[in-house]
Amino acid sequence: MKYTKDHEWLRVDGDLVVVGITEHAATALGDVVFVELPEIETVVAEGDEVVVIESVKAASDILAPTAGEIVEVNELLVDNPGLVNEDPLGAAWIFKMKLDDLGVLDDFMDEDEYNDLIG
Amino acid sequence: MSDLLKLALHDLHVALGGRMVPFAGYDMPVQYPAGVLKEHLHTRTAAGLFDVSHMGQVILRPKGTLRDTALAFETLMPVDVLGLAVGRQRYGMFLGADGGILDDLMFANRGDHIFVVVNAACKTADIAHMTAQLSGACDVIPVTDRGLLALQGPLAEVALARLVPGVAAMRFMDVAYLTWQGAELWISRSGYTGEDGYEISVPAAHLQPFAEALLHQPEVMPIGLGARDSLRLEAGLCLYGHDIDTTTSPVEAGLTWAIQKARRAGGERSGGFPGADRVLYELAHGPDRLRVGLRPEGRAPMREGTPLFAGAEPVGSITSGGFGPSVGAPIAMGYVAARHAATGTPLLAELRGKMLPVVTAPMPFHPTTYKR
Numbered sequence: 001m002k003y004t005k006d007h008e009w010l011r012v013d014g015d016l017v018v019v020g021i022t023e024h025a026a027t028a029l030g031d032v033v034f035v036e037l038p039e040i041e042t043v044v045a046e047g048d049e050v051v052v053i054e055s056v057k058a059a060s061d062i063l064a065p066t067a068g069e070i071v072e073v074n075e076l077l078v079d080n081p082g083l084v085n086e087d088p089l090g091a092a093w094i095f096k097m098k099l100d101d102l103g104v105l106d107d108f109m110d111e112d113e114y115n116d117l118i119g
Numbered sequence: 120m121s122d123l124l125k126l127a128l129h130d131l132h133v134a135l136g137g138r139m140v141p142f143a144g145y146d147m148p149v150q151y152p153a154g155v156l157k158e159h160l161h162t163r164t165a166a167g168l169f170d171v172s173h174m175g176q177v178i179l180r181p182k183g184t185l186r187d188t189a190l191a192f193e194t195l196m197p198v199d200v201l202g203l204a205v206g207r208q209r210y211g212m213f214l215g216a217d218g219g220i221l222d223d224l225m226f227a228n229r230g231d232h233i234f235v236v237v238n239a240a241c242k243t244a245d246i247a248h249m250t251a252q253l254s255g256a257c258d259v260i261p262v263t264d265r266g267l268l269a270l271q272g273p274l275a276e277v278a279l280a281r282l283v284p285g286v287a288a289m290r291f292m293d294v295a296y297l298t299w300q301g302a303e304l305w306i307s308r309s310g311y312t313g314e315d316g317y318e319i320s321v322p323a324a325h326l327q328p329f330a331e332a333l334l335h336q337p338e339v340m341p342i343g344l345g346a347r348d349s350l351r352l353e354a355g356l357c358l359y360g361h362d363i364d365t366t367t368s369p370v371e372a373g374l375t376w377a378i379q380k381a382r383r384a385g386g387e388r389s390g391g392f393p394g395a396d397r398v399l400y401e402l403a404h405g406p407d408r409l410r411v412g413l414r415p416e417g418r419a420p421m422r423e424g425t426p427l428f429a430g431a432e433p434v435g436s437i438t439s440g441g442f443g444p445s446v447g448a449p450i451a452m453g454y455v456a457a458r459h460a461a462t463g464t465p466l467l468a469e470l471r472g473k474m475l476p477v478v479t480a481p482m483p484f485h486p487t488t489y490k491r
Contacts, residue, residue: 030150030154030155030156030345031154031155031156031157033156033418033420033442033449034418034419034420034442034449036419036471052419052471054419054420054442055155056154056155056156056159056345056349056441056442056444057149057150057155057345057441058422059420059422078418081418
């Protein structure tokens with residue numbers, strides 16, 4: 001698992017990368033009540049706002065961690081946004097991306113580095 | 120950040136796991152570990168304890184008669200102060216010369232004086248305003264040696280009555296002096312959640328033990344500002360600085376229920392308050408815009424500032440919005456042009472570049488349970 005400074009996690013699944021938010025992010029957001037997913041086949045650049053997560057408190061944007069194409073989204077979150085709080089690292093994955101080169105994942109933090117970040 | 124004021128119960132909030140955020144100049148708990156959703160639902164089904172000590176408590180002590188103080192107070196508000204019985208509380212609002220709302224407040228007739236509770240963010244200005252305008256009739260005395268707690272929810276009565284039995288006999292908007300362990304409590308049966316409940320002014324020395332005694336009751340859980348906001352939104356209640364402010368009149372805000380007959384055209388003390396021309400005109404002819412409830416048709420919450428349209432025509436904007444935990448759906452309130460304000464009017468809200476359907480809806484969104 002790799003991590004971004006925006007509190008997303010990235011997991012390689014075959015030739016795809018699965019993206020979600022970390023437990024730390026889910027806790028900070030509070031009870032999630034709405035997830036707006038991107039359209040599949042959307043080509044995104046690094047830093048594009050691709051997902052909106054709303055908690056009872058506020059709306060937060062989830063950014064594309066790197067350039068690529070959105071190929072799958074987790075439709076479960078539409079009817080059950082609370083899954084983001086219950087299982088942020090597992091069942092509440094948000095979208096899957098196809099990258100040109102999986103090698104870019106080396107640039108992200110590993111678990112120890114991320115844990116240092118959230119200290 | 121260092122100039123944030125600390126509540127007297129600051130250490131208790133931290134010990135309870137409160138996540139502290141700046142609000143109205145104070146460091147306040149926005150939520151406790153249970154989280155906003157659980158805190159909200161607990162208040163609707165049991166009892167929630169809110170620390171509202173940031174709010175301003177003020178005594179208007181007559182220099183002459185209470186009647187003269189009541190009449191003087193009426194020069195600041197479109198509200199019947201004189202007609203308020205001893206032991207009763209009423210909602211009011213200070214108006215500016217143009218009829219805009221300077222603050223909203225609660226005031227009580229306590230027999231020999233008037234007790235006022237105002238919003239934290241406005242309290243300094245309110246006290247200056249009252250001092251400047253009322254000093255001929257009364258002394259304006261800020262109460263600085265007391266905290267203010269709210270206990271809200273269907274089990275508030277049973278929980279509080281274990282400590283203070285006299286509260287059970289109170290009705291909605293009654294006020295009373297009652298005693299707990301030798302401390303004089305100033306209690307009103309009121310609140311800002313849409314639930315039955317109480318607001319309790321407690322002497323500083325007794326504030327922490329009294330709050331802890333309430334928290335020891337099995338029905339009671341501490342509730343932060345996050346749930347306070349979602350509760351009052353579901354109850355259709357205005358948050359000053361958002362749903363009402365100096366640019367909104369009480370008629371536009373739908374607060375005409377708070378303008379009693381005595382102050383309206385033809386009443387015994389018609390007018391005589393700031394902005395009376397506008398307020399009486401709007402009462403007679405209707406305002407140009409109105410505060411309405413809004414139900415987004417999808418699941419996306421619509422927050423403050425979201426623009427509203429009828430077709431392509433801009434007709435207003437949202438002033439408060441979010442997810443209503445008891446409603447189980449997004450809810451909002453905002454201002455729209457009067458011709459689009461009728462309940463059931465379909466409108467569009469511009470959210471992140473998309474036009475999403477929303478419909479005007481009656482408030483409260485969740486039924487109130489005041490003990491009348």
